[in-house]
Amino acid sequence: MVAIARIGLIPERAVELVGAALNLIPTPVPQALFAPPVARVLHVGVAIGLFAHLARGGPRTTEELARELELQPAGTRLLCDCLIAMGHLRARRDGRVALSRRSRRWLDPDSPRSVARYVEHTGTYWPWWEQLESLVRDGTHVELHDAGADDASWATYIRGQHELARLSAPEVARALELPPGARSVLDLGGAHGWFSAVLCDRHPGLRATVVDLPGSVAVGREILRESGHATRVDHVEGSVFEAELGEGHDLALVFNLVHHLTPEQTVTLLRRVHAALRPGGRVAVLDLFAREPGQRPGGESFLGLFFHLTSGADLPRESELRAQLAETGFKAPTSRGITRLPAQTLYVAERS
Ligand SMILES: C[S@@+](CC[C@H](N)C(=O)[O-])C[C@H]1O[C@@H](n2cnc3c(N)ncnc32)[C@H](O)[C@@H]1O
Incomplete structure (x- = not known):
């Protein structure tokens, strides 16, 4: 995660290496100058359909791209130059550009590992980051989840989350051993329901209930209808703090939700989860975690700042989660890192 935070000049020649070692290169300049366009050329590449067009239609000159996508030639050429510099496009000897082999996997919207919708959604973070100074000066934050249920942002948000879940769900499902005969999973803030769907694929007889906010549920239902999972995974609209959660569930998933909650809300939620599980049932918490006090902050700090800006919450610390689980009646948890999404x-943890 630390390397994610490192945007700067990467010395390529001996003289630059020496300059970097002697601290002669003004590192704040490349960080301030390059970080915004690095993100923005990716957002725009997805938004104008550039990656999809190259993936489906094959290599093109930038003039052809401009004509076919109804763009301006100069801007298209310069955007492609930046994407070539980043390694996402490849300049061919015949003057045409192509999606690079490595980036096709991630940026072709039809690839099963595409993260194009996720990248597109990060484009909507732009106005939020403009609020950063207000957050630091007077504590003002925005509320990511307050968008109206029919706001268009839910579709890119939840389809982007679904793309990330597609990457890690098989590994997560393998890690979540369920006893033979397990019947019921509760997926809190489960959105697309993909983690539940993959669990149901692995365990015949299992059904899942996803509880999420209405805007998220509308998109999640669509995703599961498209994939044929709607008969095994139900969606319930509502807040995880108010919705009827039922009882006797074998497993409850709390995935990427705690980082949107205050510590008090997390405790409240874990108590509700405890009451909804059968004796011996388990809660699974998947999340990003802040370093413990005294440890040097790394790239996860940017996510911590982002969640504080967009939810007024903080990344949990692992020690904090362990204490919250103990306080709410769970045994000591097992933990494992997820290799497909390393952060x-x-x-x-089992209900005690
Ligand atoms: C970052 S997404 C995670 C989605 C999914 N669990 C995953 O790991 O991919 C957070 C989800 O929590 C939902 N959420 C946030 N606050 C909630 C609340 N109070 N009640 C129900 N869902 C909530 C959001 O609508 C969103 O779908």
Whole structure:
């Protein structure tokens, strides 16, 4: 995670290496100058359909791209130059540009590992980051989840989350051993329901209930209808703090939700989860975690700042989660890192 935070000049020649070692290169300049366009050329590449067009239609000159996508030639050429510099496009000897082999996997919207919708959604973070100074000066934050149920942002948000879940769900489902005969999973803030769907694929007889806010549920239902999982995974609209959660569930998933909650809300939620599980049932918490006090902050600090800006919450610390689980009646959890999404850790704790 630390390397994610490192945007700067990467010395390529001996003289630059020496300059960097002697601290002669003004590192704040490349950080301030390059970080915004690095993000923005990706957002725009997805938004104008550039990656999809190259993936489906094959290599093109930038003039052809401009004509076919109804763009301006100069801007298209310069955007492509930046994407070539980043390694996402490849300049061919015949003067045409192509999606690079490595980036096709991630940026072709039809790839099963595409993260194009996720990248597109990060484009909507732009106005939020403009609020950063207000957050630091007077504590004002925005509320990501307050958008109206029919706001268009839910579709890119939840489809982007679904793309990330597609990457890690098989590994997560393998890690969540369920006893033979397990029947019921509760997926809190489960959105697309993909983690539940993959669990149901692995365990015949299992059904899942996803509880989420209405805007998220509308998109999640669509995703599960498209994939044929709607018969095994139900969606319930409502807040995880108010909705009827039922009882006797074998497993409850709390995935990427705690980082949107205050510590008090997390405790309240874990108590509700405890009451909804059968004796011996388990809660699984998948999330990003802040470093413990005294440890040097790394790239996760940017996510911590982002969640504080967009939810007024903080990344949980692992020690904090362990204490909250103990306080709410769970045994000591097991934990494991997720290799397909390296920043995430999965905690599983049994109801005591
Ligand atoms: C970052 S997404 C995670 C989605 C999914 N669990 C995953 O890991 O991919 C957070 C989800 O929590 C939902 N959420 C946030 N606050 C909620 C609340 N109070 N009640 C129900 N869902 C909530 C959001 O609508 C969103 O779908």
